[in-house]
Amino acid sequence: xxxxxxxxxxxxxxxxxxxxxxxxxxxxxxxxxxxxxxxxxxxxxxxxxxxxxxxxxxxxxxxxxxxxxxxxxxxxxxxxxxxxxxxxxxxxxxxxxxxxxxxxxxxxxxxxxxxxxxxxxxxxxxxxxxxxxxxxxxxxxxxxxxxxxxxxxxxxxxxxxxxxxxxxxxxxxxxxxxxxxxxxxxxxxxxxxxxxxxxxxxxxxxxxxxxxxxxxxxxxxxxxxxxxxxxxxxxxxxxxxxxxxxxxxxxxxxxxxxxxxxxxxxxxxxxxxxxxxxxxxxxxxxxxxxxxxxxxxxxxxxxxxxxxxxxxxxxxxxxxxxxxxxxxxxxxxxxxxxxxxxxxxxxxxxxxxxxxxxxxxxxxxxxxxxxxxxxxxxxxxxxxxxxxxxxxxxxxxxxxx
Amino acid sequence: xxxxxxxxxxxxxxxxxxxxxxxxxxxxxxxxxxxxxxxxxxxxxxxxxxxxxxxxxxxxxxxxxxxxxxxxxxxxxxxxxxxxxxxxxxxxxxxxxxxxxxxxxxxxxxxxxxxxxxxxxxxxxxxxxxxxxxxxxxxxxxxxxxxxxxxxxxxxxxxxxxxxxxxxxxxxxxxxxxxxxxxxxxxxxxxxxxxxxxxx
Numbered sequence: 001x002x003x004x005x006x007x008x009x010x011x012x013x014x015x016x017x018x019x020x021x022x023x024x025x026x027x028x029x030x031x032x033x034x035x036x037x038x039x040x041x042x043x044x045x046x047x048x049x050x051x052x053x054x055x056x057x058x059x060x061x062x063x064x065x066x067x068x069x070x071x072x073x074x075x076x077x078x079x080x081x082x083x084x085x086x087x088x089x090x091x092x093x094x095x096x097x098x099x100x101x102x103x104x105x106x107x108x109x110x111x112x113x114x115x116x117x118x119x120x121x122x123x124x125x126x127x128x129x130x131x132x133x134x135x136x137x138x139x140x141x142x143x144x145x146x147x148x149x150x151x152x153x154x155x156x157x158x159x160x161x162x163x164x165x166x167x168x169x170x171x172x173x174x175x176x177x178x179x180x181x182x183x184x185x186x187x188x189x190x191x192x193x194x195x196x197x198x199x200x201x202x203x204x205x206x207x208x209x210x211x212x213x214x215x216x217x218x219x220x221x222x223x224x225x226x227x228x229x230x231x232x233x234x235x236x237x238x239x240x241x242x243x244x245x246x247x248x249x250x251x252x253x254x255x256x257x258x259x260x261x262x263x264x265x266x267x268x269x270x271x272x273x274x275x276x277x278x279x280x281x282x283x284x285x286x287x288x289x290x291x292x293x294x295x296x297x298x299x300x301x302x303x304x305x306x307x308x309x310x311x312x313x314x315x316x317x318x319x320x321x322x323x324x325x326x327x328x329x330x331x332x333x334x335x336x337x338x339x340x341x342x343x344x345x346x347x348x349x350x351x352x353x354x355x356x357x358x359x360x361x362x363x364x365x366x367x368x369x370x371x372x373x374x375x376x377x378x379x380x381x382x383x384x385x386x387x388x389x390x391x392x393x394x395x396x397x398x399x400x401x
Numbered sequence: 402x403x404x405x406x407x408x409x410x411x412x413x414x415x416x417x418x419x420x421x422x423x424x425x426x427x428x429x430x431x432x433x434x435x436x437x438x439x440x441x442x443x444x445x446x447x448x449x450x451x452x453x454x455x456x457x458x459x460x461x462x463x464x465x466x467x468x469x470x471x472x473x474x475x476x477x478x479x480x481x482x483x484x485x486x487x488x489x490x491x492x493x494x495x496x497x498x499x500x501x502x503x504x505x506x507x508x509x510x511x512x513x514x515x516x517x518x519x520x521x522x523x524x525x526x527x528x529x530x531x532x533x534x535x536x537x538x539x540x541x542x543x544x545x546x547x548x549x550x551x552x553x554x555x556x557x558x559x560x561x562x563x564x565x566x567x568x569x570x571x572x573x574x575x576x577x578x579x580x581x582x583x584x585x586x587x588x589x590x591x592x593x594x595x596x597x598x599x600x601x
Binding site for chain 1: 411420421437439440441442443444445446448450463465468469470472473474475476478479480483508511512
């Protein structure tokens with residue numbers, strides 16, 4: 001049932017060396033596709049170049065780890081927390097807090113080492129603060145209280161457990177399923193407006209892989225949905241998701257300095273001619289927070305920034321994907337070609353820096369305030385559209401009687 | 402492969418139906434000839450294309466496999482807009498999924514492309530011992546609503562190629578007019594004798 005890897009005792013040691021594949025020269029010449037495991041244990045298929053890129057990424061992760069350790073040694077283990085409490089510090093300390101804040105932002109954009117992720121994410125995302133407002137036993141009490149309860153949400157969760165990254169050496173084991181189930185079921189009771197929304201299974205699964213404990217994964221999920229992402233992203237009619245898609249389309253028409261004319265982005269106009277709605281692909285990007293589209297370490301790097309700088313990062317990344325392939329996309333003639341280009345691109349983005357450099361250096365800056373304004377602007381149209389749709393559906397169902 | 406000819410047809414096809422009914426599995430079987438016991442849940446929608454020859458025409462299907470959870474319903478128009486064909490999938494072991502399928506049919510009849518070829522697929526036909534929806538019930542419903550009906554099994558490949566083949570044969574030979582973005586109300590069934598039953 002759980003594949004050949006079931007019951008294999010898998011300890012997650014991110015620092016552990018995963019055997020490095022060294023394909024022979026023959027393999028290189030033949031451009032052979034190889035299967036390999038990435039940093040988080042996912043099996044990926046790629047060519048020899050992809051393997052090499054992934055090995056370089058591993059090396060960069062090690063180097064980046066050294067930088068973080070050195071900072072901890074010189075500034076103290078929790079130095080990055082001081083950037084957030086600067087307002088309460090004495091004025092004499094403010095300067096150092098500012099320096100730390102600048103250092104931190106730059107550091108985070110270069111990546112948090114996997115071993116430090118649980119600690120850094122938990123503090124900087126606000127999860128620690130959220131957790132501190134409730135009794136220590138909150139998560140355990142919640143898990144116990146909801147055990148054995150059956151709701152539409154729990155049924156859907158049970159259905160999706162074996163369908164969440166099937167084949168993963170830990171997630172796809174009875175132990176992995178049970179942990180994922182407790183996090184998702186617990187959350188479905190914490191926020192009954194969200195309950196369970198497909199997509200969260202992938203997000204929670206990755207959180208479980210990163211965070212040291214199931215409880216911390218739960219709090220990361222809570223902070224993500226309640227504070228980081230747009231409101232109502234996952235509730236009944238996904239209205240927040242619709243809002244984000246409209247904001248994204250708007251940004252895509254504007255954020256393209258190179259090829260613009262007539263105030264309309266050339267790529268957007270081209271895609272429109274092909275009757276390609278960018279939401280066709282971007283919906284999944286936003287709802288799964290890229291976990292289903294990008295390789296795992298690249299996703300984690302996006303999340304590093306997401307938890308520190310907020311949801312605007314998702315727009316940076318989504319725009320970057322289009323931007324990276326602008327020329328190729330302009331040569332497409334069919335919707336299918338567009339999708340193939342985008343999928344091939346996202347699935348092979350093994351080098352996070354390749355993506356993030358474009359996302360932050362070439363897309364242009366955006367602030368959380370401008371994104372919020374954009375969302376406010378789009379909200380009425382989304383609500384009207386969803387409302388109209390609901391009325392139409394009701395009239396459809398009414399005919400039945 | 403497809404026959405040589407100047408008759409090539411591109412057809413957008415959408416799969417709709419309840420969560421876990423087997424939409425993705427049907428597509429995977431049709432496009433790659435594979436079956437996975439646990440198919441990743443689809444978020445938003447997934448895209449595939451596959452070409453097949455039907456009679457004198459080569460049909461290239463552009464397939465949108467949509468997410469089944471009810472709240473994803475609000476995204477569906479984006480995928481069925483302008484579709485030439487739809488497969489509405491239910492799971493023969495779940496009466497709820499059959500109910501959902503009927504709702505999809507109603508919605509497409511009102512909002513979809515008026516010339517859309519619609520197929521009803523009773524999937525998981527291999528699970529006979531857990532059956533909750535009889536073939537007869539579905540057949541009657543399909544006939545009443547101008548759909549064609551087949552029971553399929555993505556697992557055993559039963560009728561999977563056949564359902565796509567049947568759709569290909571039924572497609573209007575000229576490209577269907579794209580459905581304008583607005584609301585189009587059409588009295589259905591438009592062309593009368595579309596109802597056929599292909600399940601043997």
